[in-house]
Amino acid sequence: MTRIKLAATATVSTLSLALAGCMGGGNIPSASAPITQSEAQMGAEAHPQLLAEFGGAMSGSHAQYVQQVGQNIAVQSGLGNARESFTVSLLNSPVNNAFASPGGYVYTTRQLVALMNNEAELAAVLGHEVGHVAARHSQRRQAAAQRNTLLGAAGAILSGVLLGNSGLGQQLGQAALQGSQLLTLKFSRSQELEADELGIRYLNSAGYDPRAMGTVLQSLALQNALDARVQGRDNASIPEWASTHPDPASRVQSALSKAQATGVSGGITNRDTFLTRIDGLTYGDDPAQGVVEGRQFIHPELRLAFTAPQGFYMVNGTRAVSVNGQSGQAQFSLAPYNGNLESYVASVFGGVSEQQQIRPQSIQRTTVNGLPAAYGTARVNSGNGQVDVTVFAYEFANDRAYHFVAITPAGNASVFNAMFGSMRRIDSQTAANVIPRVIDVVTVRSGDTVNSLASRMAYSDNQVDRFRVLNGLTSSEGVSAGQKVKLVVRGR
Numbered sequence: 001m002t003r004i005k006l007a008a009t010a011t012v013s014t015l016s017l018a019l020a021g022c023m024g025g026g027n028i029p030s031a032s033a034p035i036t037q038s039e040a041q042m043g044a045e046a047h048p049q050l051l052a053e054f055g056g057a058m059s060g061s062h063a064q065y066v067q068q069v070g071q072n073i074a075v076q077s078g079l080g081n082a083r084e085s086f087t088v089s090l091l092n093s094p095v096n097n098a099f100a101s102p103g104g105y106v107y108t109t110r111q112l113v114a115l116m117n118n119e120a121e122l123a124a125v126l127g128h129e130v131g132h133v134a135a136r137h138s139q140r141r142q143a144a145a146q147r148n149t150l151l152g153a154a155g156a157i158l159s160g161v162l163l164g165n166s167g168l169g170q171q172l173g174q175a176a177l178q179g180s181q182l183l184t185l186k187f188s189r190s191q192e193l194e195a196d197e198l199g200i201r202y203l204n205s206a207g208y209d210p211r212a213m214g215t216v217l218q219s220l221a222l223q224n225a226l227d228a229r230v231q232g233r234d235n236a237s238i239p240e241w242a243s244t245h246p247d248p249a250s251r252v253q254s255a256l257s258k259a260q261a262t263g264v265s266g267g268i269t270n271r272d273t274f275l276t277r278i279d280g281l282t283y284g285d286d287p288a289q290g291v292v293e294g295r296q297f298i299h300p301e302l303r304l305a306f307t308a309p310q311g312f313y314m315v316n317g318t319r320a321v322s323v324n325g326q327s328g329q330a331q332f333s334l335a336p337y338n339g340n341l342e343s344y345v346a347s348v349f350g351g352v353s354e355q356q357q358i359r360p361q362s363i364q365r366t367t368v369n370g371l372p373a374a375y376g377t378a379r380v381n382s383g384n385g386q387v388d389v390t391v392f393a394y395e396f397a398n399d400r401a402y403h404f405v406a407i408t409p410a411g412n413a414s415v416f417n418a419m420f421g422s423m424r425r426i427d428s429q430t431a432a433n434v435i436p437r438v439i440d441v442v443t444v445r446s447g448d449t450v451n452s453l454a455s456r457m458a459y460s461d462n463q464v465d466r467f468r469v470l471n472g473l474t475s476s477e478g479v480s481a482g483q484k485v486k487l488v489v490r491g492r
Helices: 010-020 037-051 061-077 109-113 118-134 137-143 154-157 166-182 191-204 210-232 249-262 270-277 341-352 413-424 426-431 451-456 462-469
Strands: 089-092 097-100 105-109 291-293 296-299 304-307 313-316 321-325 328-334 364-367 371-381 386-397 399-410 439-444 484-490
Touching: 010 451, 037 089, 037 097, 037 105, 061 089, 061 105, 061 109, 061 118, 061 191, 061 270, 061 341, 097 413, 109 210, 109 426, 109 462, 118 210, 137 154, 154 210, 154 462, 191 210, 191 249, 191 321, 210 249, 210 462, 270 439, 270 484, 291 313, 304 321, 321 413, 328 413, 341 371, 341 386, 341 399, 386 451, 399 413
Parallel strands: 089 105
Antiparallel strands: 097 105, 291 296, 296 304, 313 321, 321 328, 328 399, 364 371, 371 386, 386 399, 439 484
């Protein structure tokens, strides 16, 4: 079967090897053993690449707070006695994600932090990741001769792997969805549950409410379901039988049961402190990475915009924008450009398949909204039927070009024609009008209701649902005067 990828990066492959290498053979330390020198070296080598793949590390008070909480929970593991033994990074990424690497390197995205509602939940997520490191899950998986890539899940998302055996549209939807789940690293289901258990243990020893693991997983499950509704998908989660990573919803009750088994009925949550410390945190897309507004993608720094077809939704990643629908998938990205559009298109085609060289029948030149452009289409037998692969590229400067790679069922390539034709430059005023969304923590006043507060959210759709999920409120819960809640507003 021809295996087709979208926007795959050499960085991912290199990183996978860097993390997975040197893990086979030898004795694997226990979950209570300190970080070894070789583990510290592996983590240090992978760290810069991980930051690059996930939007870079944030700085300032938000990052300092996450680091403080993360280091405090990490020392509960026995991996290191000093907080400085652990590197905890807040990533500038708009997806709900957290992961870790050997050597005490722990990461969480700002989007996932924004979904949390107290400090105990932040400690729970970071403790879960520390649990993976402490239990040496990556080494154990390597030793068990499982898949030889530590970032298998993340790599699949970034490369947009598709063309499986369950239908093109379903595969595309599932691939895009993983970006909004708590990925960690692609461990087995049993290892994920073990990391949950270790995280709960760390919460308990640090004095936090151990129920926080269950509540943050519940919020994540609700966010997944909301994202699916907003994007017009009916698959709010990847079926467990198709994934090694258990869906958050299926882990909620397990986590709550384990918390109850600790015998601790309370503990620190630090809700108000947490909310105060994350006030002003960027929410959703960072304009420096481009923003998705409905069916429109705008990049104010690159001065470009395009519009996705009706019925499709977009996921903005660090290296590519994916456009997903039941009738196909496309990704928008860039590659090195030498001033020749025809060779650029041919080069992109050359990177589409891992198993065979794909060449278009011809490469055509055209102009799109004043931009020099070139495109070509190739028909490929995917092993699950024929598909059309289209590359459409645009020259923005003598040394800069961008392109779409689109995959559709054979004969259906025209579904993306309107999108290809929508690529355009934007002027400085349009770019200046792109204002990021941020978290605004407010105190509920007398007379405020869920509906009145939700009406202040910087969205034109699903305001109440967004507000409830963001604040961990059930469909029947209200708000009370004096309570702190989160809103998503346009930055000031």
